[in-house]
Structures are given as structure tokens and as C-alpha cells.
Amino acid sequence: MNEQQQCSTESPYLFSYLPGELIPAILVRLPVRSLLRFKSVCKSWHSLISDPKFGKSHYDLAAAPTHRCLTKGNESEIESIDVDAASLHNSESCVVNLKLPLPPPRMEYRSYGLDPFIDVEFVGSCRGFVLVAYPLGDVFVWNPSTGEQRRIADDHDGMIDMCSIGFGYDRSTDDYLLVLMQVIHLNFYDTYPDQVANDHTIIRIFSMKTNSWFDQEGTYAQYVDMGCAYLKIAAFLNDALHWLVTSYETKLHVIIAFHLVQRNLSEIPLPQVLVTRLENNFLYYLRVIGECLSLCYPGNTDSTAEIWMMKDYKVQTSWTKLFIFSTCNIPRDVIHPICFTKHGELFCSYGSGGLMIVDDKGWQLLDESTKWPEPHMMFGEERECILPCGLYRESLLSLPNDFQQANENDQLMISLVETNEDDK
Template sequence: MKNHSLPLELIEEILLRLPVRSILRFKCVCKSWFSLISEPQFAVSHYDLAATPTHRLLLRSDYYFYAQSIDTDTPLNMHPTTVNLLLPPPSPPRDPGPSNFNHYYDSRFQPEILGSCRGFLLLYYITRREIILWNPSIGLHKRITDVAYRNITNEFLFGFGYDPSTDDYLLILVSTFFITPPEVGLHVFSFKTCSWKEYYPSLSYDDCGNKCRAGSLLNGALHWLVFSRDKKRHVIIAIDLIQMILFEIPLLDSLISEKYLIDCLRVIGGCLGVCCWVQEREVTEIWVMKEYKVQSSWTKSFVIPNYDEYIHFSPICITKDGGIFGSNNGGKFLKLNKEGEWLEELLYGHYEWSYCHNLQSALYRESLLLIPGVIGETSEDDDQK
């Protein structure tokens, strides 16, 4: 009888081009497949070679002890494409008494989402002073305890990114104060060394509110919408994650006027985009920088009527059919078509009353990646201090 099995090298080439979920199922085929797929280099190669990466949206609410992962390119309330994921918990209290046990599951102990990068989500437990690097696709996480900066989301602009030159994941904190310039402008935490570095004696920028505190990752840099004290206008600042160089990206001059109220900065369809409230017309406009760093390439891409459902609409991503997915100031998650017209809305937890309770979201790419130098040879429950 002839042996029709394929060479392992050819099997590897096929597996490298399959979606993450299919590959995880194929780990059960045989020992050789399990060993191959479990290799860290296989995960890196799969990330680099993926022809059509799969992106999903993670939603987290204070009123649930799990997060929902959804495919924004399918009907939002389609149960087969929605996955419930248990959030990595904070470290147990030192005194595991009954009262502390209840606090452990209190909504105040739910994590803030600081950002996503290369399939990882960065979570922050304020009450435990902990940050957790989590790959929801493979269920592994790493906890970093005793973080020096206690109020990351209230006192800093923050961002999460990756430095390919050192194969290291970075947490970036930018100090902004309205009155006194800070002694240190930029704080950088390395997940490889579990240590902080500081750059820049001071920065002359003010933040633009909670919607602009989270950095937008694009082209190896993190971006924030800020108000320049020197120029007396809104600008985009960016931090190059390899060289740690700070630079500015100008908005279109016409956007810096009383006509526009700039609401937030996002990455829209692989470009920087700003969402603006046009006061005289009562519409929301989304402007996209088609060519990176080129001021003249800012283009109006969406005009959204401000009906009750759309007031202060904040975009999250472009869908495959050219529509747009985002949220409004009431906490509803909406999918609109190319013309900005309502298509459907998401019912978080599949219950109508629950979608507006402090929902947080993050778009992430499914990946098999492990954390270099941290997760590869340690269990997901080990602490790194």
C-alpha cells in the first residue's frame, strides 16, 4: 500500500497560510503537528506570511467577568462568530478573606485596555498596580506586578507598541500637564527587561480629553491628538518606537477652526484619521490622511448625520464592504454603510440594557505569537517583577 502522506516541510508551508483558529484545531491531529505548531519560530513565520490576517474586536464591560470577541465583518449579533473570553485575572489578594474575595470580583477590579499590538492586548488593573500582556487567540498572558505609575489612564497619554530592532514590546507614557511642565516627558516600559527608561525633560503639549489618551499605532510609531502650547493649535504628535524620536504631524489648516470640533484620532483603513463634529451642519465628518505625514493628503471620507443614535460617533475600523464600525457617546456600537447610514447595532451580552455600561473596545489581530523572553519558557501564571 502506497504512503500518500505529505512531507512535513510541505505540511508546514500549508499550515503557515491558514487562519489561527484552524491551526489551533490542527494541533490535535498528531504529535508531529503539535510539535511543529508549538515552535515559537512557527508563530513568527505565520504572523509574517499571513496573506489575509484576521482581525477581531474585543469588548469589555464592568458588568461582565468575560470579554466578547466579535468579527466586525459579519452580522454583529451572529452567535457563531461571537466568542466569550475569560479575562486574565489580577493577582489574588494577600489576605484571601471573604471580603477580599468579593472585591476580587467587584466591577471596580476590572481591567482597563491600554492598547493592542501584533495580536496582544495590554490590560491594566489599577487597584492591583498590575499590567498584563495577553494573547486572547491562544489564551496565554503574562502579569507584571508593582507597576510604578499608579494612575496610568488618568495622568498620562498612553500607548502600546513593538520595537522590531530589539524584539521587545513597550508601554509608552507621555506626561501632559496644563500648568507646570513635567520633569520627565516620556516614560518607556520594556517587557523584555521589565524596566523603565525616561526621555525628554519636558513636553509642551496638553491632552485633549479621555478619547485621545490612548495612542494609535501606525508605521512603527504611536500617535496622539494634542494641543500644542507653542503653536496654539491642535497637532498630532508621534513617538518612533525604535529611535524614540518625537515628531509632529500637522492637521489640515481648515480643520483648525471654530467650525470643527475635533473629537478623536484613530487608525482608519491603515491611515491616520480624525473624527470631527461640524457644529453648523450638525454632522460628524471623518477625515483620513491618505499619505502618511503629507498634510495636503487629508481627505474627507465619511459624513455621518447626527441623529440621536449617532451623536459624537467615534470610528473603530473599516469593514470589508467599505462601511464603518464604531460607537457613539451613549455606549452603543454601530455599523454604518459607506454613506454613513445605520445598518445595525451590537447588543453586548445579547441583552439590550447592557450595552451602555462603560464598554471598552480594542481591535486586535489573531496571532500565535508568544512574548519574547517572557512567556516562551514560563507558565502563564508566573509573575515577573
């Protein structure tokens, strides 16, 4: 009995009348969570859905991609929330509990009073993968949908804790890259300005395909960080990672973009009206919202939160103030925009990680169980809280080389179409 006959025999009412060539065309347009369940229907479906080629086709052709937000759950679990379902019903069906990839036990965590689970940070996402970072430099690339994970090789010389960090995809090589950018530290710049005159920006890259680090040559521009942990996390858009920094040469705040395909740095000007505000330490940070590069200000007791969106990429005049919101009644008086839902609402975190929805009717808090722990003391000081929510798109994509060795050893991962043709 071939695989197609076996599949039809196991579930006759579903598949008896479906031509074999239609099954992949139907499955490739279904949600990820449904496909993960369908892997247990029969061997042919398991092989098809597990095939990396199917995962890429599904990512490109998915009729309605699902975006989810990671936030604190209970004990050692993370909650993954469907941002669109949460905005409508706030029902338990939109929340999935996941197990985080945890770092190996270290005495240093206990010595420094750290809890790896509480101190975890989601510092980037791309094509369904999330970059998970721990405070002592343990870093994982993780697909929350499939559970696939890979620990970044730890020969980075401790740079992760001291650098701006970004995670993105190089489509020219089908590779996922972790980028560390070491700029001039603000405190060192303020204290010893003459000693940094010859320093230049250092960029180091980790390739998931080769599982190795390499230095990017030819980067001589000088930039100074802005002294805020929010700004060390890059925004990935249009094949480039973006950070908000200060130009050492002009002394002006600027967005720099590191293009992952061309491997070069360029500058993107800020809206002119914000230059003065940034000089007065108004801490805007970068996000990608609505497929546009956006500057977000979280607000405080004396001002409102706002979002500036660059509607035409790299066109300074296209910066538009899109959103203004009073935070005077919000816990801790700050909100961090995460994304727009498909219903046009703004999905945000507030305070230290609670979730809320903002629309033209006002705002509402979501399930309080998603509340992230308050910032706590580390090394005698309150630890600055990185945005504790990780937004990602569900996908079946696999990391480079994950299946290549298995495919060389056997031919289990073949598509259903190929199987049907062999049967004929």
C-alpha cells in the same frame, strides 16, 4: 515510530499522501482558530504550531488575517467578534466568549465602588496583543487568541492613571513597549500657567523583553493635554505612537509622534480647517483606520460624525474628509469608528458600546447583547467612558522570552521540518 509516522497513523486520510515538507507551508497560511484546534492532532503539529518561529512566519504570511473586536459579554466574559463575519450575517458563529485577565483582589476596588470587570479598558493593541487596563493601575498585555497574558510590573509610581498611554512594537529589538507620556494637565495649565513654564514632557517606557521600566532621556518639548480621556490613548502606526495635544510654545493643537525605534518625538500638523474647530472644543480623537492615521469626530445632537484621513503619512495636504454621517437617530447621538471591514463597511461602536455597521445604504445595529454598561458614578461624578471596544488581529505570536527558558531546558519546541530531517 517517528512523529511523522504517528501523525499519519492517527489521521491517515488527511496526511498519508502529503510530503512532510508541505505541511508547514500549508499550515502557515491557515486561520489562527483552525491552527489552535490542529495543535491536538499530534505531537509534531503541536510542537510546530507552538514554536515562536512558526508564529512569526504565520503572522507575516497569513493569507487572510482575521480582525476581531472585543466588547462586553455576560458576567465575567468578554465577547470577541469577527468584524467581517458580523457585517454579513451577525451570526453566533462569529462571536467567541473569552475570559479576561483579572487583577488581584484589592480592598480599594470595593472602597471606591469599582467593579474591575465593568471598569476594564482596552487601551491599545499591536500584533495580536491587547493592552488591558484597570482603574487602579493594574495593566496586562494579553493575546486573546492564545490566552497568553503578562501583568505589567507595578513599579510605575502610579503614573498609568495620570498619563497618556500607548502600546506598540519595536521591530529593531523584537520588543513590545508600554509608553507613558506625562504632559502638562489642562486644568493645571489653565489655573497656574506661570508655574508650568519650566515643565517638560516626561516619557517612561516598560519593556516586555526585560520586564523593566526606564525613562526616556532628552525629551524637552512641552505639551498640554486636551482634557479628554479619549485623547490619552495612542494610535500606533509606522513604528510610532501618536497623541493629539496642544503645543505649549505655539498654543496650537498638534499630533505628536513618538517613534519606538528612533526614540524621538516629532510633530504632525493637523488639517488647517480643523484648527478652529478644535479650539472651540470639538473633541476629535485619533485612530488608525484603513492603515492611515485618522481624526474622528463622534458627532452629537447638533452635528454629524466625520472622519479625516491622512492618506500620505506626515503630509499635511493629504488630509481628506472621508466620511460624514448624521447621528440624530443613533442612541446617545454618537458613533466611534473602529475599522473598515473587508466589504468596505464601517464597523463602529455607538453610545456606550453597542455595535453597528455603516455603509452606503445606511446603518444597522448589531446584536444588542454586546451593549456595554452605561457610564456610572465614581467619586461622586459620572465616569467618562473610554472607547469600550478593542480591535485586534488574531495571531499566534508570543511575548519576548516566554519560550526561551523552556527551549534551553529541552528541545520540545522544534519545527516539523527539522524533525523530518532528523528522521532521515
